Amino acid sequence: MSVHLLIVSVGITSVDQLRANQSRRLIAGPLCHVTKQRPTREDELLDGGSVYWIIKGHIAARQRVLGLERLYDTEGEKCGLMLDSELIETELFPRAPHQGWRYLEADDAPRDLRDIVEESKSDDDSEGELSEEMAAELRSLGLI
Template sequence: MGKLHLIKLSVGSESVDSLQAWYNSRACRQVDGQPCHITRMWPKREAELLDGGSIYWVIKGVLQARTRLLGFEEVIGADGIRRCAMMIDPKVIRTETALKRPFQGWRYLNDADAPADLRAGREREEALPVALSAALAEIGVR
């Protein structure tokens, strides 16, 4: 059985570079000095996710990058509500692109369905325009 991942919309990110810049900024939420992403729901499949899983990020309707999941911590918001801090590696890894329709929250993503990391030397490539990426996906080319 392959690894288990999450897929999530990167709301507010304009590009992979802007996602990385956010991780590097003081605006990024942190728990004990570690970047994290806060969500309301706690993953029921936590152990599987922590066995090499990542968060795959959808930016502007296109899955373009991932960050390794390092752990989960409980945080209590100013409103007193319990939330889950998804602890993440601050290094953003570019992946092959894939179109994704909007959704709320996060979804599980099986390893077999996850796009591959870009090969060495391709990490700085810009993402293809959405229309071109859609056309390539339609004919089975990534």
């Protein structure tokens, strides 16, 4: 079973800003997010795991982890999380800020927005849709 990582996207205020930032980095080569420590649950992470990005207090997007690289600098060994270039928006899910990264179990991960859109298209009884911001607010209040 796969496991995911939660990472706070420091200095980023929207998924579009993260996407633009990463598209500039893609010019230089594959996406690599550097962390100080190597995940201890490496096998589970590489078995379909993703990085879930926390933006402005909400999980807002994810990217598949393609591999882990050993990197070195003047401070010693680091871990490079090699990420898929596809940034997938998720349902907004409130999450308190933290330092470093945390594990997220697959069952607790928010759904991809594209899956929610597909579900709503197939639901003929739908009377209307909530915006992601409204849905996040209702979730934070425990109403959905």
